[in-house]
Amino acid sequence: MPKKVSFFVDGFNLYHSVCDALDRNLIRHGKWLDLSGLCTHCLHLFGHNAILQDIFYFSAFAYHTKDPAAPKRHDQLIQAFQTMGIKTVLGRFKKKQIKCRAKCKQTGWGYEEKETDVNIAVHLIEELTNKTCDIAVIVSGDTDLSAAIKVAKRMFPSQLIACAFPYGRSKGRSELKNLCHRYFNIEPDAYERFCLPDQITLLDGYVVKKPPMW
Numbered sequence: 001m002p003k004k005v006s007f008f009v010d011g012f013n014l015y016h017s018v019c020d021a022l023d024r025n026l027i028r029h030g031k032w033l034d035l036s037g038l039c040t041h042c043l044h045l046f047g048h049n050a051i052l053q054d055i056f057y058f059s060a061f062a063y064h065t066k067d068p069a070a071p072k073r074h075d076q077l078i079q080a081f082q083t084m085g086i087k088t089v090l091g092r093f094k095k096k097q098i099k100c101r102a103k104c105k106q107t108g109w110g111y112e113e114k115e116t117d118v119n120i121a122v123h124l125i126e127e128l129t130n131k132t133c134d135i136a137v138i139v140s141g142d143t144d145l146s147a148a149i150k151v152a153k154r155m156f157p158s159q160l161i162a163c164a165f166p167y168g169r170s171k172g173r174s175e176l177k178n179l180c181h182r183y184f185n186i187e188p189d190a191y192e193r194f195c196l197p198d199q200i201t202l203l204d205g206y207v208v209k210k211p212p213m214w
Contacts (some may be wrong), residue, residue: 011059047136
């Protein structure tokens with residue numbers, strides 16, 4: 001019997017991993033990522049009978065950034081994902097007051113991504129409840145997902161929970177490694193190897209092009 005594998009991708013955790021690899025000159029490009037190709041490539045880790053069931057991509061538009069074109073580029077990537085059958089779940093950024101951790105102790109305003117962790121947890125439990133997948137792969141190194149993994153393992157002991165750690169996002173790796181059934185690392189060269197075509201025709205016939213800097 002085939003093993004159905006679904007991926008739950010923490011979008012910004014993966015994006016910052018790509019940025020880390022670019023900043024360290026480990027790759028030349030990688031933001032125009034072929035997420036479907038990357039996930040499909042990982043299937044062999046779960047046996048010869050593993051098949052791709054679904055990819056869920058969780059993210060939010062960063063309208064607060066200094067680059068006003070950033071949300072548009074992100075939206076083009078998401079539309080490309082959707083054309084390939086990737087299911088997108090969007091959260092939001094919330095403005096919040098933050099305190100400097102240095103000696104100055106001054107306060108200022110910043111933005112925090114909201115709802116992504118909850119969205120991942122909810123969809124993980126929903127997919128396991130509906131038995132749409134035999135293996136759930138969480139693509140993130142964020143320990144905020146620890147509680148969701150604990151509950152999923154307790155409620156669904158017959159289904160496998162795995163973690164895929166994006167390069168450089170290792171802050172919570174030790175904790176998550178001890179929680180999930182299986183784990184593996186995503187190396188920087190994978191980002192460069194799995195890139196979308198320079199032009200993609202969307203479902204409505206509109207053509208989007210790879211941003212020059214990506």
